[in-house]
Amino acid sequence: MNNLAKPGPLQDNAKHMFVYFSELMDRPVFDKNGQLIGELYDIAVKPTEVYPQSALLVVRKGFINRKYGVINWLDIQEMKEKVVRLKIDKAKITFREKHNNKEELTLRRDILDQQVVDTFNHKVIRVNDIHLLEVDHSLMIAHVDISMRGLIRRLGFEKAVDFLMKIFFRNADYLKTEHLISWKHIQPLSINPVSMTIKVNFPSKQLNSIPAADLGEIFLDLSMQHQLILFKSLDLNTRARIFMNIDFKAQESLVEELEQGEVVEILMHLPTDEATDFLEKLPRDITERFLGLMESKQSKKLSQLLGYSSDSAGGLMTTEYLAFTKDTTVGSVLSQIKERVFKVEPAQFVYIVDEEHHLVGSTNFRRLILANPADPIQSAAFPKTYSVHLDSSVKEIAYLMEKYKYYVIPVIDEKNVLHGIVTVDDVLSQVISIAWRRLKKIKVQQPKI
């Protein structure tokens, strides 16, 4: 993957023109009578669309006694030949000490030189320049520039460096590729000082489409303040996904900053094994306080799970699985699977139990689809189902899973009652940490992004 932006629909039309924000910055601004007002300081955009459009122009005047005036974009006559001309008179503009338009996103304060999330490459990046598109007298944010060249342009050395590069390295990547990232992939992180939230880029919903593990990593790249505010701006599902994918230290510091009610909400949204994983690392009194605040059904389940040792089947298992009594027909099982909402994708196994919840057998989605819908589920079962006990060790579980090529294994007690399932990822993370302790140096192969 590279950083090259895909040409969006906006680029197709050749008569449109692109301009860098750094080229507009500090241009002199004249009123309709040709009198100098000040220089272009900032541009505010309406962040409502995928490609936000310029709405206001901020002009700065004075050097020691700096003042800022805000001008409606419609009052601009033209922006040509390195100057900006307005349609209105100088007297109509009011200058203030500060310009605090909290609703809009402004290019200089909120984007330029700031950190933003690149949802395409799943990274936190710093913006070196902003690429704007001129459409019908207004400007749209098209791309952000994160390249070395953008940095050099800002420093005012672009021509000199380009000249040198052309002489010495004609074929350098520097001259050919433009490291522009389309705005639709960018999530700005500027904080609204009033509501203390980040405006999440809803039209594109990019953040929701990032794999949870990557989202966790992006999250850890941010400062604590940004972490907290971004976290609060997201919906509950995304919050739970992030929470599952950050380490305990980060979880702990988040929990300290959040309200108790918010924490409980997240805990209720986590798969039970992830929730117990987190709770068992907390001091006992805090764990109990959270359990007390939860719905009684959920808290009962969790406190039961917390009773098991963390490296036994009971401690590793999740209580979210699909189980049906043996007389249920295949057709009704399939329709129930379709209707249920899951916190995580369930492994594609279905367990068959009797009235007292004793484990009788198991089957998988493929067998169910191929079976006759009118038959009882028992007819689609595997010939034999292996299981582990609540107190089985990680090693035993790993051994059985490897032997029978399972990626999920059911957990039962001494009376053969089904209690939960252990999935391969939980076993793997345990086995890996055991291996780590043994051979401290395993070279982990990092996938190249």
Add this chain to the structure above:
Amino acid sequence: MKIRIRKYWREFLIFLSIMGPGMITANVDNDAGGITTYSVAGAHFGYSLIWSFIPIIIALVIIQEMCSRMAVVTGKGLADLIREEFGVKVTFYAMTVLVFSNLFNTISEFAGIAASAELFGISKYIMVPGCALFVWWLIVKGTYKSVEKVFLVACLFYVSYIVSGFLSKPNWQEVAHSSVNPVLRFDKAYLLMLMGVIGTTIAPWMQFYQQASVVEKEIKLKNYKYSKMDVIVGAFVVNIIAIFIVIVCAATLFKNGIRVETAKDAALALKPLAGDYCFYLFAFGLLNASIFSACILPLSTAYSVCEGMGWEVGVNRRFREAPQFYALYTAMIVIGAALILLPNVKLVPIMLISQATNGILLPFVLVFMLLLVNNKRLMGKYTNSLIYNIFAVLTIVVMILLSIALLLTQFIH
């Protein structure tokens, strides 16, 4: 009662886990250059300069505490904040000067390593490349946690100066008397020395390093008071050690009227006067300080530049994840070590350039810091109070004047 003791014990343990950035940054202040300055101060002026360490402690705490606070509240490094608030141009030029200043500082640290190698009778052609390789390996292969532990052990080795202070059998009454009775003598040499002692205390890299390492350590706001303690304890420790260096040289060299120009001279002159142990401890202290600082200075540079330019940063990342960070770090060490091994390299101009670049950069950094720490948008309710601001402005003005004065006198010489 029992509960109260347990509570204090718990607080102490938290402090130990937070401690690090302040302690390390302060201790690097006693680097090869610092030890030279203090040795010369002790040898030429006896105990009469000891009082100046009290205002130094205050200045150090005021400035470094602001960095620490900014790091905890914003979660961003100083270079990050300068870039975000003052734009890319300012950042770029500040970073360029910082790179030069730190590079020349690093060179003088390697000179310190070479000098102490000679004191132990080891060839500098073995010692300097060996140490360079060690400090490079430490950062490239380490994580922030492991690196910090090594640094804290290095801080512990500074005790060698305290031991050698006792071995030199100073007149403690005189020491106590002169540390609380400031004497201002108006002869030129004394004033120059005073400026040297105070002026070397606060260098621009320290603010960048302190803030970056607090950020990297991810200290939480509720633990901030421990971070503040870290800064204060660090400032005291470093100055007590500096006082002991002055004491060693005052009790032996000054009493016998021996004049020295470098830390190496001082160590050699100690041998017949205070015995072999004192000599070895003094030389070991110099070696430890030089290696330690040769590690921190390039690290601080890499942190600041990568932060400011928006490149990946951090000891916790691998070489491939943060190429600019490690390239810069490596380049600083290689250049620093290689220059010292060149025959006939002159140290005086190197020191001069280092001091000049420091003097140019310091005013800007301190003013930026003051603006940032008082920015409500960034710091919320954690901006400076009025009284703190008065002290901070006073300190900053004095530091700026001193560094400029030092710069001028060096060039007039």
